[in-house]
Amino acid sequence: MAVALASQLREGTQKSHTMAENTGFVSCFLKGVVDKLSYRTLVADLYFVYAAMEKAVDQHRSNPVLAPIAFEQLNRRGALERDLAYYFGADWRQQIRQTPACAAYVARIEELSATAPELLVGHHYTRYLGDLSGGQILSTIASRAMNLTDGQGLAFYRFEAIDDEKAFKTTYRAALDALPVDQAMADRIVAEANEAFHLNMLMFQELEGNLVAAIGKVLFGFLTRRQRQGSTEAVAAA
Ligand code: HEM
Numbered sequence: 036m037a038v039a040l041a042s043q044l045r046e047g048t049q050k051s052h053t054m055a056e057n058t059g060f061v062s063c064f065l066k067g068v069v070d071k072l073s074y075r076t077l078v079a080d081l082y083f084v085y086a087a088m089e090k091a092v093d094q095h096r097s098n099p100v101l102a103p104i105a106f107e108q109l110n111r112r113g114a115l116e117r118d119l120a121y122y123f124g125a126d127w128r129q130q131i132r133q134t135p136a137c138a139a140y141v142a143r144i145e146e147l148s149a150t151a152p153e154l155l156v157g158h159h160y161t162r163y164l165g166d167l168s169g170g171q172i173l174s175t176i177a178s179r180a181m182n183l184t185d186g187q188g189l190a191f192y193r194f195e196a197i198d199d200e201k202a203f204k205t206t207y208r209a210a211l212d213a214l215p216v217d218q219a220m221a222d223r224i225v226a227e228a229n230e231a232f233h234l235n236m237l238m239f240q241e242l243e244g245n246l247v248a249a250i251g252k253v254l255f256g257f258l259t260r261r262q263r264q265g266s267t268e269a270v271a272a273a
Pocket of ligand 1: 065204
């Protein structure tokens with residue numbers, strides 16, 4: 036019997052959503068504080084995550100719980116490849132590595148694919164419905180913060196095969212509600228969606244370290260320049 040999975044997911048992950056919004060990296064990003072090095076690491080992390088998720092969903096295309104939400108229009112791997120070529124250059128494949136938090140996230144997706152593919156619904160929901168919800172705002176912020184022109188490096192946020200993201204979210208939620216899952220499975224999917232939020236947060240926290248280091252470097256440069264200026268002024272005044 037079908038259950039109201041879409042609203043169970045929304046309500047059951049509300050706390051996690053607030054926590055994710057409040058991680059240092061995400062709240063800095065919202066304020067327009069983004070450095071290109073941290074951002075390109077995020078793009079690389081997301082590439083590994085989506086490549087694993089889209090491979091898993093593809094492998095289980097005939098699974099009755101996954102098939103109804105396996106909308107190809109959502110796929111992000113190709114867009115992330117274009118963004119990686121922009122940030123790292125043509126040899127991006129040789130340059131990118133999974134960070135530890137990214138590797139843990141990918142490992143969880145692969146484990147579920149091998150042992151409990153139905154739970155991938157929680158991961159699918161957490162990433163794609165989030166991307167459909169915040170894409171436009173985040174794209175504008177990233178573009179301004181990093182002085183990107185002509186939409187370069189922002190392919191991730193553009194769903195070229197979807198005309199109306201809001202309408203698509205309604206279609207996606209209806210598909211969630213029609214999935215053939217009982218309440219026990221719904222509970223496990225909501226728990227896994229919370230795990231997906233947690234894995235995302237660990238990735239953001241890792242980036243937060245890089246961002247703090249980048250800000251620290253700029254601040255240190257600024258302070259030492261001022262100090263040098265100050266001592267030159269002091270010498271000149273003497
Ligand atoms: C930058 C901080 C964020 C802001 C300001 C934000 C904002 C929003 C807003 C306003 C919605 C509601 C859209 C609607 O009702 O149509 C939404 C939905 C959603 N967001 Fe976020 N979000 C943020 C970060 C995240 C992150 C980091 C994730 C997960 C990795 C995420 C996952 C989701 C999901 C799954 C939904 C769909 C909720 C539902 O309707 O079931 N969000 N977000």
